[in-house]
Amino acid sequence: GGIITQTPKFLIGQEGQKLTLKCQQNFNHDTMYWYRQDSGKGLRLIYYSITENDLQKGDLSEGYDASREKKSSFSLTVTSAQKNEMAVFLCASSIRGSGNTLYFGEGSRLIVV
Amino acid sequence: GDSVTQTEGPVTLSEGTSLTVNCSYETKQYPTLFWYVQYPGEGPQLLFKVPKANEKGSNRGFEATYNKEATSFHLQKASVQESDSAVYYCALSDHSNTNKVVFGTGTRLQVLP
Numbered sequence: 111g112g113i114i115t116q117t118p119k120f121l122i123g124q125e126g127q128k129l130t131l132k133c134q135q136n137f138n139h140d141t142m143y144w145y146r147q148d149s150g151k152g153l154r155l156i157y158y159s160i161t162e163n164d165l166q167k168g169d170l171s172e173g174y175d176a177s178r179e180k181k182s183s184f185s186l187t188v189t190s191a192q193k194n195e196m197a198v199f200l201c202a203s204s205i206r207g208s209g210n211t212l213y214f215g216e217g218s219r220l221i222v223v
Numbered sequence: 224g225d226s227v228t229q230t231e232g233p234v235t236l237s238e239g240t241s242l243t244v245n246c247s248y249e250t251k252q253y254p255t256l257f258w259y260v261q262y263p264g265e266g267p268q269l270l271f272k273v274p275k276a277n278e279k280g281s282n283r284g285f286e287a288t289y290n291k292e293a294t295s296f297h298l299q300k301a302s303v304q305e306s307d308s309a310v311y312y313c314a315l316s317d318h319s320n321t322n323k324v325v326f327g328t329g330t331r332l333q334v335l336p
Contacts, residue, residue: 209254213268
């Protein structure tokens with residue numbers, strides 16, 4: 111088995127600040143994802159990466175940057191935090207290709223003060 | 224683009240009663256369909272998936288049939304338990320090379336003892 115580790119579990123920042131979330135996986139999966147979870151809106155895809163050094167925009171990429179530094183890690187940066195962006199951010203990984211199961215981390219909660 | 228629509232929650236049931244959570248999807252491709260479950264404080268985890276039309280998936284007493292004609296994948300359980308209280312997500316992955324996975328808005332289920 112493997113595990114997805116997201117850090118930090120809670121990220122508190124000020125409005126306008128640049129904030130970064132990190133994700134590590136030891137499944138040796140090629141593909142990694144960042145989703146945003148808001149109550150009543152489900153999981154919305156921000157960025158995903160099919161393989162190391164690849165980046166693909168999801169439906170919610172505006173206001174975010176991502177970086178796939180190596181196969182096992184995928185980070186997400188909120189470029190200018192806003193109070194209406196407070197949500198849970200979920201990282202996931204999967205084997206490359208369609209129809210494969212996503213394995214999720216426990217999530218990181220963003221709090222903007 | 225691809226989309227998934229599911230029963231709006233919350234759904235509150237008494238233990239022992241039956242559950243149906245509706246899920247409809249739109250895609251130009253031929254997808255694999257998933258149900259994920261998320262317990263409090265955890266990331267979503269796969270309940271089951273079905274890659275082929277007219278086939279049924281099942282796990283832990285839950286089941287759903289991939290209905291290509293109706294573009295539906297409704298989740299059912301004959302007799303729910305308090306431990307089934309969670310958020311349920313319907314999702315699809317199309318068979319292009321994008322590796323993109325689209326989720327519905329989630330349905331919160333509360334089962335009362």
